[in-house]
Amino acid sequence: MKITKRQLKRIIKEEKDKLLKEANADGTVSDREAEDEEELMEHVEITISKLLEYVSGEAFRIGGSFRAPAIKARAADLIDTMLPSTKYRRGR
Numbered sequence: 001m002k003i004t005k006r007q008l009k010r011i012i013k014e015e016k017d018k019l020l021k022e023a024n025a026d027g028t029v030s031d032r033e034a035e036d037e038e039e040l041m042e043h044v045e046i047t048i049s050k051l052l053e054y055v056s057g058e059a060f061r062i063g064g065s066f067r068a069p070a071i072k073a074r075a076a077d078l079i080d081t082m083l084p085s086t087k088y089r090r091g092r
Contacts, residue, residue, distance in 0.1 A: 055072055056072060059072045059075065
């Protein structure tokens with residue numbers, strides 16, 4: 001189905017108006033946005049802490065005190081590969 005430029009402009013305007021109506025005066029979308037974000041950050045911090053404890057424990061179990069640092073370093077490299085900071089800072 002083809003649409004005209006005029007129809008496309010109207011659709012874009014309607015969608016933009018709809019988004020602006022959904023947003024609060026302060027730019028947030030949800031009344032609980034700040035609280036939800038804080039809860040998310042707490043959950044992320046707890047989850048990462050648990051992951052780091054798990055990696056440390058398993059690295060020691062697998063390689064003992066001699067090999068554990070290298071195993072933990074490889075785990076850290078894997079995490080860096082999977083979660084590059086620039087990917088998340090730019091919202092991709």
